Amino acid sequence: MVEYLTPALDTVFQALTDATRRAMLRSLAEGDRNIGELAAPFAMSLAAASKHVKVLERAGLVRRLVKGRTHVCRLEPAPLAAADEWLRFYEHFWNRKLDALDALLKADDGAPTEGKPR
Numbered sequence: 001m002v003e004y005l006t007p008a009l010d011t012v013f014q015a016l017t018d019a020t021r022r023a024m025l026r027s028l029a030e031g032d033r034n035i036g037e038l039a040a041p042f043a044m045s046l047a048a049a050s051k052h053v054k055v056l057e058r059a060g061l062v063r064r065l066v067k068g069r070t071h072v073c074r075l076e077p078a079p080l081a082a083a084d085e086w087l088r089f090y091e092h093f094w095n096r097k098l099d100a101l102d103a104l105l106k107a108d109d110g111a112p113t114e115g116k117p118r
Contacts, residue, residue, distance in 0.1 A: 008060065009086060012079045015059035020044075021052050025061060028075035035071045 015021055024038050039049030053073055056062035060079045065072045 008079065009082055011059040012061065012083050015055050015061055016083070018052070018055070021056055024049075024052060024056065024073075025075060025080075028062065028073060032065075032072050032074050035073070038073060 016025075020042055023041065024033075027033055027038060027041075035046050035049050035053060038053065039046055042049070050071070053062055053064060053071075056073075057064060061076055063074045063076050065074065
């Protein structure tokens with residue numbers, strides 16, 4: 001079971017707040033990328049892309065391997081699994097609430113109303 005009040009989980013969600021970082025993670029899901037490859041779709045500098053990668057690294061979502069002058073990034077999915085588990089609690093919560101509402105509405109559809117025949 002995931003500890004829901006951990007700073008690590010906070011850091012993951014903070015890293016995921018930025019659309020550029022989410023897109024970088026999506027790209028890394030397809031395979032390792034260097035900083036230039038991660039920066040290319042956004043027309044941003046390597047320095048800006050590197051700052052985004054640092055945020056992802058702090059969250060544990062990315063591991064950077066340095067090969068000479070090339071920095072290769074790899075997706076680390078474990079923190080995403082923890083975030084997914086946290087979100088699934090609310091998915092189950094809302095599914096139960098919606099199922100209860102559905103049952104009430106179906107019961108109401110079948111109940112006779114005053115002055116109105118079935």
